[in-house]
Amino acid sequence: MREVFFRAWRNYREQRSLEEMERVIVNIALRHPEYHDVLDNPSRHEDRDYLPESGQTNPFLHMALHIAVHEQLSTARPTGIREAYQALLKRFDDTHTAEHQMMECLAQTLWQAQRQHEASSEADYLACLGHRAAAR
Numbered sequence: 001m002r003e004v005f006f007r008a009w010r011n012y013r014e015q016r017s018l019e020e021m022e023r024v025i026v027n028i029a030l031r032h033p034e035y036h037d038v039l040d041n042p043s044r045h046e047d048r049d050y051l052p053e054s055g056q057t058n059p060f061l062h063m064a065l066h067i068a069v070h071e072q073l074s075t076a077r078p079t080g081i082r083e084a085y086q087a088l089l090k091r092f093d094d095t096h097t098a099e100h101q102m103m104e105c106l107a108q109t110l111w112q113a114q115r116q117h118e119a120s121s122e123a124d125y126l127a128c129l130g131h132r133a134a135a136r
Contacts, residue, residue, distance in 0.1 A: 002046055002060050005029075009039035021067075028066040031096055035059040065103040072102075078122040087133035101132045 008022035009029055018026060029035055038045045038059050050058035072081045088098035105128035113120035 001064070002042075005060060005063060006039060006042040006046070010042075013040070024067060024070055025063065028063050028070075032059070032063070035063070062103075065106060066099060068106060069099050069102045078126065080126050081129075084126055084129035084133065088129065091133050091135075102129060105129050105132065 004021070005025055008018065008025040011018055011022055012026045012029075029039055045059075050056040050061075052058075072078070073085055076082055085098060085102065088101050089095065092098050092101065105125055108128060109120050109125040112124070
């Protein structure tokens with residue numbers, strides 16, 4: 001999967017035409033300049049482990065969560081996701097911050113499902129988004 005990120009970034013840097021998913025990846029990467037060095041140096045980062053216990057954020061997981069949110073919004077799945085996003089936008093008044101709130105809920109929901117060895121719960125995910133939108 002990392003190669004997809006590297007290829008999209010390389011094509012962008014070389015001003016080649018981009019496929020639709022490459023455009024999505026590049027747009028996400030452009031909002032994260034802290035990942036540009038990673039994307040510019042595939043040989044240093046293609047096999048690197050990012051350990052949360054060391055305080056490291058995995059840039060590929062982070063960007064993949066952005067992609068997941070993008071896909072959810074573009075397909076309106078799960079039902080109610082666009083309304084939840086609008087509520088987050090109303091609270092935070094910033095698309096990137098709203099996406100990050102969604103990503104945290106998504107990651108939490110996926111982690112919980114994995115921990116319990118069951119399918120992720122759309123209801124739990126949407127409830128988490130609702131709590132974040134309503135919190136003051």
